[in-house]
Amino acid sequence: MKKIAIYPGSFDPVTNGHLDIIHRGKHLFDQIIVAVSKNAQKSPYFSLEERLAFLRTALKGHSGISVESFSGLLTDYVKDSGAAAVLRGLRAVSDFEYEFQMALMNRRQNARFETVFLMPDERYTYLSSSLIREISRLGGNVHGLVPNAVELALKKRALTTR
Ligand code: PNS
Secondary structure: OOOEEEEEEOOOOOOHHHHHHHHHHHOOOOEEEEEEEOOOOOOOOOOHHHHHHHHHHHHOOOOOEEEEEEOOOHHHHHHHHOOOEEEEEOOOHHHHHHHHHHHHHHHHHOOOOEEEEEOOOHHHOOOOHHHHHHHHHOOOOOOOOOOHHHHHHHHHHHHHHO
16 A cells, blocks of 8 residues: 655645655655645745745655645645554654644544654755745845746745835
C-alpha cells in the first residue's frame, strides 16, 4: 500500500524552505500531497490560485508530489485522502509550541495518523512566508529564498503597492 503524507499550509507564498521539506518528505513517503489551506488567513497576500500555481510550477516534473487545496478541518481532509501522516517543518524551538498544540489537537480529532516533523536545511531555518512578504514589500532582496516565479510576482506586487 502506498504511504501518503499530507503537507498542509498557507504557502503565502511558498518558500525554498517549504520545497526543502517536501523533497525530504518524499524520501520517506511514496506520495506527498501539498495541501494549500483555503481559509487559513482571511485576506492572503496571494490568491489561492496564485499560491497553487507557484507550487505547481516549482514542483513540476517531480513524481509522487501533487498540489491540492482544502477547506474545513485538516483532520477531515487527511481522513478522506487516506494519508498515514501529516508533514510539518520545524525550524526552531519557537515553532515547537504552536506545532505541538496543532499536532495534539489534530490527534484528538482523528488518531489514525501521525504528525511527522522534519527540519529544513540550515540555510532556511530563519525563513518564513511572512518575513518574505515584508522584506519584499519594503524593497528588500529575497533572491535564493523563494522560487523564481515567486520572486518575480513579489517584485511586481511591491512595485504596484508602493
Ligand atoms: O502554513 P501555516 O499557516 O502554518 O498552516 C496552518 C494550517 C493551514 C496547517 C492550519 O491552520 C490548518 O490545519 N488549518 C485547517 C483548519 C484546521 O484544521 N484547524 C485546526 C488546527 S488544530
